[in-house]
Amino acid sequence: MTATTAPPAKPAQPGSSAATRIVSHIFKARETGILIALLAVIVVATAVNPNFLFSSDGFRDLLLTPSLLLLVAVGQAIVIITRNVDLSVGSVLGLTAYLTGRLFIDIPGIPVIAVFLAGIAFGAILGLINGALVAFARVPALVITLGTLYIYRGINVAWTGSDRINASDLPAAFRGLGTGQILFIPILTIIAVIVLVMAAWVLRNLRSGREFYAIGSDPDAAHLYGLRVTRRILTAFVLSGALAGLSGVLYAARYGTVSSGAGTGLELQAIGAAVIGGVAISGGVGTVWGAAIGAYLLLTINRALPIVGIQDFWQRAVVGALIIGAIVLDRVLALRQHRKLIEAREDVR
């Protein structure tokens, strides 16, 4: 079977140069597969309708639509890497988006930057509440954040009522952030990518970042190692909340209208994006790059399917199949790797 393919890379290759190691690393990376899938979707949709990519609107939408989800998915990925989950991000986004509108209405002339900081801080506080309940009360995150999903949304509905924020309530400079571009690249996308790069750098290069992985990989071992597990879990939830808060502000900028239902269902998309991107739901594995590409794949498929002529009903099924497929793929790969590692051990004996 495998005779035609290259021999499997041995775990130890002392002779291989850094360059070949990097190349093989890229080939083996879980993110590469998902990136290829994304490119395939874009190519097929463009082949059917060239406007999908080669019109100014098409190109802009391709980059812009997933940007908000990307931000939320990055936060979600960090939480999932610690073997937790944050179901409240959609509600946090909704609440922050409404807060953004209210700030502009109630404090005329408030600087845009102040609104951004307020939104991020507000999201971080909501995340802190999640994190504190999870880390100190030691209740599974699934339950806690399911609770805060409804609580935050309930507060939002009570606060908003039948009111809504309209585009005319927001200053033009602020709205420009949601729709503007720099050299054909939407500002929203630039913000999302900057956050992504920062998060990826932290997760890879800082002790705190690596400890997120350690905690998710084996919480008991993390405790025995003397890692500050409580503080890290708290941090992960604060980050997730802050990023959801940032997306809330950007949501207001992008869409102009904010009702009490803003961001509903976003949490499941964010989890889906992370899982599709190779973040293991059981923690310890995956990157924010994967989650970001997952976000792009998820929403790009949503836009591509009608173009390819697939009915609305089937679109959701395709997304579902994608998530299950990603999990099954990860499971198969993990089992294969585990078996290979054990076989390698027996060979040495």
Added chain:
Amino acid sequence: MTVEQTTTTPAPPALELAKVVKSFGAVVALRSGTITLEQGSIHALIGENGAGKSTLVKIIAGLYRRDAGTFRLRGEEVDFHSTAQSKAAGIAVIYQEPTLFPDLSVTENIFMGRQPTNRFGRIDRKAMRTEAEEIFARLGVSIDPDRITDGLSIADQQIIEIAKAISLDARVLIMDEPTAALSGVEVERLFAVARSLRDEGRALMFISHRFDEVFALCDTVTVMRDGSYIATEPIAETSVDELVRQMVGRDVAELFPKLPAEIGDDVLVVEGLTRPGVFHDISFTVRAGEIVGLAGLVGAGRSEVARAIFGVDPYSSGSVRVSGTALPKGNPNAAMTRGLALVPEDRRKQGLVLDESVSRNITLAIRSTLTKGGLLTDRAQNTAAAVWASRLEVKTAALDAETGTLSGGNQQKVVLGKWLATEPTVLIVDEPTRGIDVGTKSEVHRLLSVLAQQGIAILMISSELPEVLGMADRVLVMREGSLTGEFPRSEATPEAVMFAATADKEDAK
């Protein structure tokens, strides 16, 4: 002149515990933990399961806080609230089952939480990797520092734990039964590493149940029993017999009350049982009234054989016969109807429903016979359970108490009761006294003896050599999936059994 003498005061001991007490609720786990580790020494800590060794280790590691007593490091009093503090004080603990992060690389596992960083806080991966390679070179082992730790053997995982300790420059190294799952070669490698660490002036504590290892490696030995300190002696001035006496505190005969039983015909006949990669060509018989001990190291495949016989696990070839009739493969129900019973190793996970009542647990395997007209009444269950609870002297507040609230020994009796209620002809017990205190242990032993006397064929898997030697009429030994020895009671010496369990095939020839 005597000036010299005043300047060379002896170095304070690396670690000193005196009369340390720890209790959990009403249970006193440690009555008086006392041990002194000198620098440049390997100190053995021995004692039976439940003697308080693990509690002592956990206090040193900062997992538990002591209730009373003194704890000094290099002469200074310390009190750890967390593992991080103990680690920072230069103490490293290597547990029997290493706790590593399976998804992370070997290098990251060694340095997690204190990776070398540059002044911006960025982890210096190159420096980290180089240091890992240096440590491995120093230890004389070859482990790829870039691979993830998932799939590493227990021996390699322990080496990573030791590498961790070295990178921390730990002055005190505690190894809690590190050799339990290692092969002979791996034990030698570990010992070589331990000796070189000792020669660097570190203090090592070595916990083991194997006397040959204690005598080969250590220079001092401390014995504990029932949570108390018994004695500390230089290894050269003691003997196995003396240590056993100190550990057990009574004669072995008293601890293993073997009753004479009439041995009948073959009841369980296993022939050529094979499951590739797990066990190979296993053949043996157990006769009515006979207790056959199945000894060997953890991981030798003993439990797997038991599970295959009972039909929980598959096997590829061979046969199992009970009282002359062949058992179908992979069918525990058929095994039960033919009179086979298996008391599994992990009673909490495989043997009991902890949230359910004692009586429901005892009657779990005989539910169908208690059911009348499709109904299973509490009364029927309680009546049936009461018989066994009183025969086994299960200590419980009530038969409808949750099983999880019982002590380990009593839980084990409930599991035994569950299977005895099926009136088996063959009873397979896997580690029947693991984690049970000494008193209850001998009760379980007495019980097994009585059952054999009543004509039940018993196959007893045990990693505790005294238990096997004390209880069994015949001892089978497994090593790496094969039967490597069979000894009648008269010839089953600790040396012979341990040799069969550990020696390499080449050596055995």
